[in-house]
Amino acid sequence: MSCNSDQNSEPPHPPVVVDEHIVQGYLGEQHLANLVHRRGSDGDTFVGWGRTPITEWPVGSSSARRVVPENEDHRYSNGGTAVDLDDDGIDEIVTARGEMNNLRNASLMWFREVEGQKYWEGHTIADLWSSGYSAPHDIMPYARNDFKAVIANKSRNELHLFVVPEDLENDWTHYKIGTFPSGNQSGMVIRDINVDGHDDIVSGNFWVEAPSDPTQTPWTFHRFSEWDERGDNRWGGMNKHGVADFDDDGSVEIVTSEAEIPDARLSIFDRQSKDGAGLWKEAALDNGLEAPHSLVVADLNDDDQPDFIVGEMTAGGWDFPYNPNPWLYAYLNEGGLQFEKKVIYEGWGVHEMRLFPKPYEGKIMLYGADEIQPQKFNNMKTHVSYWLLSQK
Numbered sequence: 320m321s322c323n324s325d326q327n328s329e330p331p332h333p334p335v336v337v338d339e340h341i342v343q344g345y346l347g348e349q350h351l352a353n354l355v356h357r358r359g360s361d362g363d364t365f366v367g368w369g370r371t372p373i374t375e376w377p378v379g380s381s382s383a384r385r386v387v388p389e390n391e392d393h394r395y396s397n398g399g400t401a402v403d404l405d406d407d408g409i410d411e412i413v414t415a416r417g418e419m420n421n422l423r424n425a426s427l428m429w430f431r432e433v434e435g436q437k438y439w440e441g442h443t444i445a446d447l448w449s450s451g452y453s454a455p456h457d458i459m460p461y462a463r464n465d466f467k468a469v470i471a472n473k474s475r476n477e478l479h480l481f482v483v484p485e486d487l488e489n490d491w492t493h494y495k496i497g498t499f500p501s502g503n504q505s506g507m508v509i510r511d512i513n514v515d516g517h518d519d520i521v522s523g524n525f526w527v528e529a530p531s532d533p534t535q536t537p538w539t540f541h542r543f544s545e546w547d548e549r550g551d552n553r554w555g556g557m558n559k560h561g562v563a564d565f566d567d568d569g570s571v572e573i574v575t576s577e578a579e580i581p582d583a584r585l586s587i588f589d590r591q592s593k594d595g596a597g598l599w600k601e602a603a604l605d606n607g608l609e610a611p612h613s614l615v616v617a618d619l620n621d622d623d624q625p626d627f628i629v630g631e632m633t634a635g636g637w638d639f640p641y642n643p644n645p646w647l648y649a650y651l652n653e654g655g656l657q658f659e660k661k662v663i664y665e666g667w668g669v670h671e672m673r674l675f676p677k678p679y680e681g682k683i684m685l686y687g688a689d690e691i692q693p694q695k696f697n698n699m700k701t702h703v704s705y706w707l708l709s710q711k
């Protein structure tokens with residue numbers, strides 16, 4: 320199937336296939352909200368968290384290890400990242416922890432592996448959000464030269480910058496980047512949108528322009544899409560994004576999916592103004608997707624063009640029907656913002672899928688955990704798994 324292209328045209332690229340799907344972790348009804356790759360002291364690992372305490376798996380091994388103690392009073396937010404805070408080649412984990420029932424009273428925290436100890440050290444970055452739902456849906460690292468920080472999307476409404484101190488025993492400096500002009504905005508990609516040499520933020524229906532000094536706040540919010548202003552606007556800003564120069568014109572485009580809902584849209588947005596201000600031109604690529612909460616950009620077929628993968632969930636966190644047969648789709652770049660859609664896997668839901676940062680066994684690896692809702696649907700189980708892709 321082609322998206323925005325001549326149905327009869329012959330694709331100039333070789334197809335991409337899933338060689339293997341490896342299930343490496345079984346957690347039963349224990350819930351994971353996120354899974355990231357981490358460089359550990361003994362090599363590459365996956366680290367996940369959610370209602371389940373932070374847990375680590377060596378890549379390629381089913382041997383799981385809880386790295387923080389069990390605590391029935393709290394759980395961990397969807398947002399989180401692995402980042403080397405002290406430049407020792409070993410990554411720390413930054414996420415948020417709040418009350419078990421609804422993630423209220425969340426604290427932003429970082430966790431460090433300690434040699435010879437069963438559990439990692441946990442350190443509080445900020446207790447700024449002392450009441451109400453405040454957990455970050457998205458947390459990403461942000462760096463410029465010797466400046467290192469993390470950015471958190473609080474409650475899908477505000478963006479905050481936390482600067483890493485040179486001495487990790489000291490306090491982190493906090494800056495409020497700004498409040499979204501409209502609420503319920505999520506998803507996050509860090510990328511230089513207007514080609515001024517400074518990485519910006521893409522989140523929801525906005526890209527947020529970074530100043531030359533990132534601590535000079537507020538940053539400037541630019542709307543590129545009006546999805547949240549059409550129809551049921553509760554869902555139109557809760558998105559996943561892929562940012563790349565898909566048509567090789569020297570400027571980036573933004574691929575966006577409605578991440579949380581059935582019958583979801585998928586579009587590509589092409590900026591029209593030189594500086595990226597104003598609405599971007601939308602070209603619909605697909606529709607009818609089922610809660611596509613994964614969107615990963617990669618060159619899937621080795622033709623030096625960015626393609627992307629979209630993955631559906633089995634069950635999201637909202638009151639929507641169970642999806643008995645979720646799909647994994649590849650959208651292969653045919654040039655001119657045209658894409659060919661390929662089904663590459665079916666029957667396995669995924670949430671927050673990510674690209675492994677290097678070839679694994681000479682192949683592209685995609686990894687993630689499935690989002691489950693055992694309180695709503697019987698017999699749902701959590702798995703940690705990865706897919707190895709190659710050309711057919």
